[in-house]
Amino acid sequence: MERFDVAVVGGGPAGSAAAHAAAESGASAVVLEKGVPRADRPDRLGPDSTDAAGILDYWVDIMDIHPDEMPDDVVLSTLDRAEFIGPNESLILRETGFDTSYDHFGFCMHRARFDDFLRNRAETAGAEYRVNVSVRDVESDRDGSPRHTVRLASGEDIEADFVVLADGPQRQVTNKVLDRFLPFDITDRLATTKVNHIAYQEHRRLPEAVARDVEGAIKFWWGYMPGHTAYPWIFPNDDNVARIGLTMPIGMDLSDIEAREKYELLRESDERIPNGKEYIRRLLEQEYGDEYDIEADFPIVEGRGKSKGTETYAISSTRPIDSPTDVGIAVTGGAMGATSAFHEGGDHVAVRTGAIAGELAASGDLSTYNDRWKAAIGDEVRRNVAFADVVRGYGPDDWDRGFAAARKMMESSSDKLFDLNMGTVRAGLSVGRVATQYKKAKYKSRSDKYVQLSEDEYAYADS
Template sequence: MAHELFDIAVVGAGPAGAVAAYAAARRGFSVALIDRHTFPRDKACGDGIGPGAVRLAQQLGLSELFSGYAPIDTVTIFGPRGTRTENAIPTIGGEPATGYVIPRLEFDNRLFRAAIAAGADDLSGTRFLEMTPCAGHRRVVLRDRSGDRRVVDARLVVGADGAYSLVRRALTGRQEPYRSRHAGLAIRAYARSPTPWASAATASLMLEFSRDLLPWYGWVFPVGEHQVNIGVGGSLGTLRERGADLPKLLDAHADAMRARGVICGELRQRRAHHLPHVAGMPRLVYPRAALIGDAASMINPVSGEGIAYAVTAAAQLVRALPARLEDDSAVADALALFEREFRARHRRQIASSRVIITLMKSRVLSAVLVRAMQRDPTVLSVLFDFGPFTASMALRALSPWGSPAAAATR
């Protein structure tokens, strides 16, 4: 059996893997981009691309990812007492912050094609089976759709194969890819929406924190003129403790949105997915291997958003690598630098996530967090970028008068 040699084998071609492959190919590395699916393929998600991910994609020369979709710069939040606030997404570094809503079927396909166009080899449609360490590289065994095995040797393996990562299992020896106490669960569907709510001129990211849902939350994101992505998500542990029924929560949320005139018609394409979050982030680097994206539990525990972490980690990992990957010590030093800098950059938000997880387990305390989001738009950076939940934010939330709202409350 022939063994193909690459500088880097990226397992998983979602946003984390595709950006890693794109950035690595642009640096001149030979890259195998591996995924068990062929593209385009669907992915259960809210379809929201937050400002952090948008900003980095633009910096990487990937602005075309957003072509044909209108930017969204407003967030609408319904609180547990029925209050409604509309706030602009806070500026980031003094620059206007906008997000997009793009179906993952389309967004991931665009990213995948960009990576292949940059020079990565297309190994989609092949399933990761196992890998073994060898002198100066790792040997990766794959199986294609015809059942034939394919062996790839790579000087670096990047595990970006999602929440149920087989690469993570191979590296850690754990059968369960993450601990349930550090995970959320969400379900999404698509529904028809009357205009003009979902039109480009009035589109907003809508978050619902009703008493019926807390400590879980609901969302409605406009995908197009007549379609929205609707879903609910929250702590996996809380769901189990309370014996809640995920599809019923989604149905109740949909009924509330119908009553507001936001959606119409039946829900379709329901899909549930796990969300391992940063409070349970594992070790990221191993001898000639690294984990990024959902495989590394890089998901925001408040919003369930992981694309910003994914693309940031991918770009940071590739940027840290030496020009040549033959030297074991140079690769090891680069990987250690990547993990050290990634954790340092996000330390405050990772610490904040532990506080937020505690808040979201309680209906009362989760309502406090929602009030903070409504009263202080800067708290939205906790959801859509890398901002921490600070003590001053908590104090303003607990204050009987709060801080002045940045937008009208209806």
């Protein structure tokens, strides 16, 4: 039976970052990745690699990997702004308001190439990366040596002193492992259909004039489709191609939607929530249908994305969880819920949490992991949790009021997103109300109150 210091379940950004950090610190590390065939990775199996793949300037520093370190073909376009579009109000953001080492507003990247870069980086440091390997289970003995036996679908076993769970927001292995250390059913907190959003995107080639208009901008439409943090987007890539997609909660019932006639992407004839493909068609028809034939002038680029130019994937839409570090397990990235529907994923927090877990596992002591990841990404998580709480229950009219207020705030703060310490009285009462709501929501998440499963809830008696 093979034995490693660190076994990593999942080979995406968090898993590869964990393996790199562990190997660089001198530990033996192995990544176990089931491998998914993708049109944009034709010669190599790898992780699922599905998200909108955009990084803001200050996320570069959270991730702690600068684009200059990446191969030239990873970054597809640089960004200079974000456009937020409501039914009748909109705003343009040109600064995030953070001091950062990156010179642009952000960038869009080729996610599969990014994952391959992280894999190569881990292998160069000395980690093993095994593909076409499915993990069936992880059995743990708190006092054993080693403490963990990773059971593979092939019937083989791998022993490890530490396990890093990095299997993404669907948590196919993570939930099974954590369930043994909890006095309640894990699905009470982490049922996939309740704590995730579903996302869908298409890679489409844009007409020249539209590509010029979109160049440098990530665009989001809020209040156009129902659901908490549900919205479509456009992310520009290269060669006039853009990712056009959306995210929405899983399992919404159209009969529960109030004032459905106000949502631009719903139709009176709808009997159920439209699927992603239909939503995108309606968005493009609304924005460009007067001038273009959508199917002819915005063709899907079939050689990109996961399959035939399209991708469907899960995104964490809940608060993060602590890890049972006392038994030598760290949960990272999407599996811990650190990614976010507001991020369209969250490669930066996945990489950072993975790196922290790998470093500590190599040192032989994971006890500070939960404190370390909170110190590294806690402010980022609090912002997302606060924004999500503020907009919970928003309809189209609420988004218009919010954008109008946000535009006034930005006019008082040099177009910076997170600087709410501006002259709200000068900007008006509505602005002060929005700022106050955000500050209250953020205050409620102070310390580690944004964590939905804390370390002290784990019980190790049977481990």
